[in-house]
Amino acid sequence: MAHWKKNNDSAYISGEDLQTSFNGLKPEMVVKITKVNDAKTFDQNKQAEQVVSAIYLQEIGGKDLYKPVILNKTNGKFLCKEFADTEMDNWLNKPVVLYAQKDSRHGYVVRFKTFKKIHLVAGDENFNKCKTAIQKSGFTIDQIREKYEVSTEIEKLLTDGKDI
Numbered sequence: 001m002a003h004w005k006k007n008n009d010s011a012y013i014s015g016e017d018l019q020t021s022f023n024g025l026k027p028e029m030v031v032k033i034t035k036v037n038d039a040k041t042f043d044q045n046k047q048a049e050q051v052v053s054a055i056y057l058q059e060i061g062g063k064d065l066y067k068p069v070i071l072n073k074t075n076g077k078f079l080c081k082e083f084a085d086t087e088m089d090n091w092l093n094k095p096v097v098l099y100a101q102k103d104s105r106h107g108y109v110v111r112f113k114t115f116k117k118i119h120l121v122a123g124d125e126n127f128n129k130c131k132t133a134i135q136k137s138g139f140t141i142d143q144i145r146e147k148y149e150v151s152t153e154i155e156k157l158l159t160d161g162k163d164i
Contacts (some may be wrong), residue, residue, distance in 0.1 A: 012041070012054070013069045018100035023066055028098075028099040030115055030147060031057040034064065036088040041070065042077025053088065060095055060146050069098070069110050078112050095146070120148040122157050131158055 018025050039054035053071035058064045068073070071088075080086050083094055095115040100108040120127055130148065133139040141155055150158070 002159065011039075012100075013065065013067055013110055015100040015106065015110050018098070018110065019108045025065065028097060030060045030095055030096050031065065031098045032060060032093050033091050034058045034093070036071070036091070039068070057098060061143050068102075073090060075110070075112055082112070082114060117147065117149040120144075120150050120154050122154060127154070127158075134158055 013025065017023070019027050021027065025047075029105075033055055035056040037054055038051050040049050041052050042048075043050045053076075054068035055071050056064065056068045071079075079091055080094070081092050082096065087093065097113045097115050099111055099113060101111040103109045118126060120130065126148065130139070130144050134141070134144070141150065141159060144150060144158065
């Protein structure tokens with residue numbers, strides 16, 4: 001079945017895109033900023049084009065998102081505080097959580113929040129997935145470290161070559 005937005009897809013990620021998991025997006029996903037540049041958009045109130053900052057993202061351990069997010073005032077303030085830097089180029093390759101937040105006026109809006117690495121524990125579901133990814137999909141321990149807190153003991157267990 002085809003999603004109604006199939007032929008009505010805007011140039012930028014919206015909260016509804018995230019909430020409906022449109023085109024591979026998810027309501028909450030861990031991403032890193034790969035590029036920031038100027039882009040044009042149309043302001044309905046002023047009936048004129050304006051230049052905005054477009055943030056290009058990549059899923060941690062995954063692929064680039066298929067379109068960028070517009071940097072608005074709320075997200076800009078958060079990212080400045082999160083990375084303790086007002087220079088957008090210094091935000092590159094740092095992890096953050098992209099999510100859809102419920103909004104009474106707009107349905108859902110795109111927001112960012114702090115990314116906290118999950119502590120990997122031997123034998124739990126995440127550990128088993130990581131071990132399988134290393135053994136069968138060719139993942140490296142560095143790729144696992146992007147998303148998880150890995151102790152030296154856990155690293156040895158992940159890379160010992162024994163099946164789970």
